[in-house]
Amino acid sequence: MDRDTALPGFAPADHAADHAAEHGTDHLAANAPASRARRRFLTGATLAGGSLVLGFSLDAAARPAASAPPAEADFAPDAFLRIAPDGTVTMTMPYVEMGQGTYTSIPMLLAEELEVDLARVRVEHAPPDDARYANPLLGFQVTGGSTTIRAAFEPMRRAGASARRMLVGAAAARWGVAPDSCRAEHGAVLHPPSGRRLAYGALLAEAARQPLPDSVALKPASAFRLIGTPARRLDTPAKVNGTALYGIDARPPGLRVAALMQAPAIGGRLRGVDPAPALAMRGVSQVVVLDDCVAVVAAHMGAARKGLAALRPDWDDGPNAGLDSAAIWRDMAAASARGGVKARDDGDVDAALAGAAQRLDAVYQLPFLIHAAMEPLNCTVDVRADACEVWVGTQVLTRARAAAAEASGLPVERVTVHNHLLGGGFGRRLEIDSVALAVRIARQVKGPLKVVWSREEDIRHDMYRPAFHDVVRGGLDADGRVVAWHHRITGSSVIRRWAPPLYRDGLDPEVIDGADRPPYALASVRVEYQNHEPPLPTAFWRGVGPTHNLFVVESFIDELAVLAGRDPLRFRLDQAPDPRARAVLERAAAEAGWGQPLPARAGRGVALGFAFGSWIAMVCEVEVASDGSVRARRVTTAVDCGVVVNPDTVRAQIEGGAIFGLSAALHGQATVRDGRIEQSNFHDAPVLRMNELPRFSTHLLPSEAAPGGVGEPGTAIVAPALANAVRAATGVRTRRLPLDRAALAQA
Template sequence: MVNTKIANASRRSFLQGAAGLTLGFCLPAIAAPAGAGKAAAPAGQPFEANAFLRIGTDDSVTVIAKHLEMGQGSYTGLATILAEELDADWQTVRLEGAPADASRYNNLFWGASQGTGGSTAMANSWDQLRAAGAAGRAMLVNAAARRWQVPAGEITVRDGIVSHRRSKRQARFGELAADAAREAVPASVVLKEAKDFRLIGKQAPRKDSVDKTNGQAQFTQDIQLPGMLVAVVAHPPRFGATVRGFDASAARRVRNVVDVVQIPSGVAVLASDTWSAKKGRDALQVDWDESRSFKLGSEEIVARYREMAKSPGLVARRVGNTEQAFAGAARIVRATYDFPYLAHAAMEPMNCVIRLSERGCEVWNGEQMATADQSRLAAIFGLTPEQVRINMLYAGGSFGRRANTHSDYVVEAAQIVKAIGGKAPVKLVWMREDDMRAGYYRPLFHHALEAALDAGGQLTGWRHRLVGQSILLGSPFESMMVKDGIDAVSVEGAANLPYAIPNLLVDLHTPKDIDVPVLWWRSVGSSHTAYSTEVFLDQVARAAGKDPVAWRLELLADHPRHRGVLRLAAEKSGWGTRLPAGVKGTRRGRGVAVHESFHSYVAQVAEVTVAADGTVKVDRVVCAVDCGIAINPDNIRSQIEGAVGFALSAALHGEITLKEGAVVEGNFDTYRPIRIGEMPRLEVHIVPSTAKPTGVGEPGVPPLAPAVANAIGAATGKYPDRLPFRAEDLRA
């Protein structure tokens, strides 16, 4: 049973209480609890049951989604949770992005902040939206019971129809909407048992697919406002450079160019259309002051990190006595791994529309960090946060890029609007090259690992040293997630290593003088820690003469969910059977990796073919995932499949390189995703679970590259120690 209470406040809020989930409601002003003496709602008035649910007299059920839909299926998942408890007709359910209002739509895992990220959408909404749907259902039932003068306990609800079997009466949701708006919010609601689910765990069709197919889905690029100008910005070629001066005469001569203004991040060209703005930007003559710019190249950064790794860092985790374990070791295994900067490379580059008016500021954006963006925009324009209205649109991917706590491109759009005195709405458009060369990146990292084995081949000691930039330092999350100098996301996946190792040390160096902008990238720290730990464990298993799956199972005795996905992936892949031989001159291998991230568990087994020239073809990947209750199994499979493709792109090709501080790559010709012919045969198996749902957008990424690397190791005896894989490292 879930407790509810009426909140006599001007805004609805949902709060997680200590004894369960407490829901606060504020119904429309025309509505009041039954018997309160107020008039009925006017004809046509929708029933706003709470902050997340609106039912129209046309039977439409609108779920207000507080999380951004950027391709990961969050809209469908959120609607499924609420519609299940409401017993709505899935065909009538629609989605609407929530406005920026952390008092109602905060991410419950982030405190008083509204945003999408960390694979938290389903997990933090599970109890909340179930209760919201159940409360709406109860109010509809009570309205029907009052109208028909029958006991509420005799009324049933199914597919948007409220029925009383004995009297053979029934009504659609829309017919009861006005009456339901008069009902009191129930003091408590009873949630369904899993055996009664009719939507959760089933293949409910995605709610965004049709609109995205027929062109009705609204992305930022689709927004057109009267008098709107399009802005394209010239950014400095190196991080930290500034504008010393510029000549806009040639840019202003470009047809349809309206204005050229300097802003803190560069020089903006405004025109009536995107192409004209780009042509004007290309015609600009900008004199950049690079006296304080960052000028190191990637190779120099790696060399510096390797030098730092020779000395101890700040301790992230210590178990037992590693000095003693290594001093008494019969054998010591060592390895190092290097990981490059990576771009997010979302299909939709950054963009944002902002309009000023007498009432304040209105924004159209694929909005991922509503509270941060709202606060920064309010500061720029001298407004209160409530005067900044944000319209959440679809986003064409993100992978962390739009979850920027510095609000970089949103702030840039606002600065352009301010520079022109707010005389016109502005759509800021970043080209692919802008985001590739002036954006944010997954940090470059160096890892150094050592393992101690005793005479019996048992793993007695483990040392892991990481060197890389912090994502959290200087962000609003620093106070929560940086402790004693340790950035939690730098060491996640390493400091919480699940294997039973009696003596373990993980330490970290965080260089402060590398001025490359960094940001979380899909699966964040696990994107590199899973590779180093899982590939190194295979190398140690090889040295100890152990089977990689059997040894992992032994070391994971206290982690049943890790073991569950590992066993399932091994079984479905045919682990232990002989692979068919490849064509003459090729080598074939099978590799495994298992990793937990965002409270979900994923194991993957990869099969590869390595040619004599060192090129790698991934033939097959078998995945097992445990993410708690599978809200939408088909969407889970889709997300794991997408994660495999995303991770494989990085493993085979992904690398942002710096030359004297400037980013070399600019578009998909030089920062190449995998082609369709490189995608392996793929199987996804979901572990049945009764646990609360956890994340699925990111956890499929970490195990892919190490599983492939371990398959390469099995085929060739060579374990790649740098990403992306390079043919010259693997030649026969």
């Protein structure tokens, strides 16, 4: 966001520069060392420009292991809290808002302990700085993995509580009374015995001189005033009136725009192009030619797009010219047949399978998936001889800066990156390929340049959710209980490329997330992973491991329930040992009317999962038309995500995630023909429209557990609930997504 723009509740950056571990839900955090290096939480207090500025540490969690012990100041980032004389509280936000409500829920944590009204809190983007603003669960400055509230819950509350103690201490010193005879309330310090009151703004200079507290007591849940209550989102007014700025809205002085075309085939290159047709267009000033891309620079996007359409590039399709989806699936099946690295091997699976009263084998296939966020990829860059300035919306600010430095040939300290709101991320903006490409183009252009990807470029040159080929074998005893479980996963590892230290001994903790610890009592279980990298680039997609593993696990457990002749809900309840798991199952089933009669070709399906630190159960009710089209009529969800900060946001995330996942289960896939991605826009990569949405009912179970993530569980759990409902309605079992409409039409 531009520095001269201030919005209510949102401000630009204006300063310098034991269940989760058992289930493996935090694939990054769970791999951090158990010991926690801590230092003083508050790092300093100053008075600047009449405002109280507090520096505080976010070292609430373990840091990634280092080759040598870092200096004390390197253990954790610093974030800054400022209180102005008018009582306005400004917090520099280490995370980014991309629709998930971060810029409301995190200020709620601060305001709760600081004792200020939420409306008095403003948020500003943090600059890139891993040393001060790293996500304490993941070890660097990143928003993703449904970690934001989990990472911020304690540190942000401690920040507010520390500032409150200093303000109370300042007031008590002025009045000559004991601090414990005072209390804070609504942005002021009160002394009830005398009725005296001082607003925070009147205490800033004295508060800055207060000693920094070594520790602070946080409120018990019974005293929460904001946490757990619905709060209107602070960013809504600016988004409604159009003053909120996304990356695509950046307009530095002298801006020109560029439309680009990349090699249509995966791994292709540009042989050559005649720029004359584009340069003949009014408004076009330049054609930039790279080895894999051509870009047309113009005064406005219309001229750039027309100029690009006039070009006739000569492309070399390269090594993947004849590649198609069928070949990719054959390669994955062949890789699966070679076996895999064991992620878990309990009991004697082979003996249990051999002795099972009933046995079932199944193969599941899940496709490559497209991100297609509402805001297409874009990046604005001004490359000068001695500096590079970037305007972008990204989930990985320091990585974006590093990519810009490498592409520009400048040292990283000469690169400035301004982060913005994101018009959707879904994991795509955890990647920095679009930043690097924009800088490569802008190096040949004088002045700031905005590079915008068309929707077609955004889809055909996406970095896709990996496709997976899963082989599962299960066995039941004479009583219909699961006695053997063997699950082999084959597919790409995003972690191997994105965070190499976490890929160990052939295992990707992300890929097996949701598979290595199914929520059922399994005496003999083996889970394997076979890494297989396709020619397509792969990336995170709103919960990579759980989005495929929950589908496989919950589909297969449903198949075993049918094999045993049992009700799928009761089958799960009888074999789910965790009381939180049973609680969400029972609540979702009760709210959905499980067992009540339905008309012909209608059915209900249930699914259970533990993902990103949260338990979730979903019942999907569907109807299947005679032409095979499927409509989800009702989606009923029960969630135990630990302590809830803003229930409105939690429900929105669960339901929004379910819509995202439903779209994928019904329509989503990226297919390859002649080395090219076949899909190009929403006509062949559709998302659910408003008239197609189910009726949602989302129930949050009270919990004293630590907060869990909610951005991705809804996406991960909806596909198996949908597929199980389709089977209940038609008898057709889905083992390959998206749903096969032709097969359902014949049912």
